[in-house]
Amino acid sequence: MKSKKGIIILSVLIFIFLLPTSFAAEYEFLYKLQRNLQAYGWSEEEISAFMNAAEHLNWDLIENDYNDVVAYSLQYCKKTKQKTTAAEKAELAYELSAAVSDMKKIGFDDDTIVRVAVNTSREFVKALYQYRKHETEDGLGDMIRKRIREQVCREGTDTQKAKYSERIRNRAKINNQQIGKQFHGTGHGYPF
Numbered sequence: 001m002k003s004k005k006g007i008i009i010l011s012v013l014i015f016i017f018l019l020p021t022s023f024a025a026e027y028e029f030l031y032k033l034q035r036n037l038q039a040y041g042w043s044e045e046e047i048s049a050f051m052n053a054a055e056h057l058n059w060d061l062i063e064n065d066y067n068d069v070v071a072y073s074l075q076y077c078k079k080t081k082q083k084t085t086a087a088e089k090a091e092l093a094y095e096l097s098a099a100v101s102d103m104k105k106i107g108f109d110d111d112t113i114v115r116v117a118v119n120t121s122r123e124f125v126k127a128l129y130q131y132r133k134h135e136t137e138d139g140l141g142d143m144i145r146k147r148i149r150e151q152v153c154r155e156g157t158d159t160q161k162a163k164y165s166e167r168i169r170n171r172a173k174i175n176n177q178q179i180g181k182q183f184h185g186t187g188h189g190y191p192f
Helices: 002-017 021-039 044-054 067-079 086-106 110-132 140-155 158-178
Strands: none
Touching: 021 044, 021 067, 044 086, 067 086, 067 110, 086 110, 086 140, 086 158, 110 140, 140 158
């Protein structure tokens, strides 16, 4: 009996130490995001539904620690009359996380990043009605990325806009290479 417990404990320890670092980073990002949502007064049910929806997205490519900006932007969705589902909020959080990371690396200042994120959330909520009525050909992820690009074009310099467009193209190439390996998300042709 003791040897079985020992084997199980050893197996668990090996598994923990052999976890890919991207999994650990993903877990840490989502955990911090969850804590920020709690600070904004989200109920346990809302957070649980959001986290369940977020688990279905490929967070491996998210390289930032700006979960506070993402949580602040998600708060806008919660306050509007237009109700958003947990899956819609999770997709928005994913896309905003990727965009915030890209903008920070390009050199956008923090105030501009927050403006882009909040304005994207506002435009996302406005566009949801048409999306739900199938009046758009875009998938949810595509629709969010389009709103982010619009906001980056309004706020960024020409150099920042060009760099952001290049990062988006590079991420699309990476994601398209992963399609055969693993598919997550709701965008058309993108695994996120």
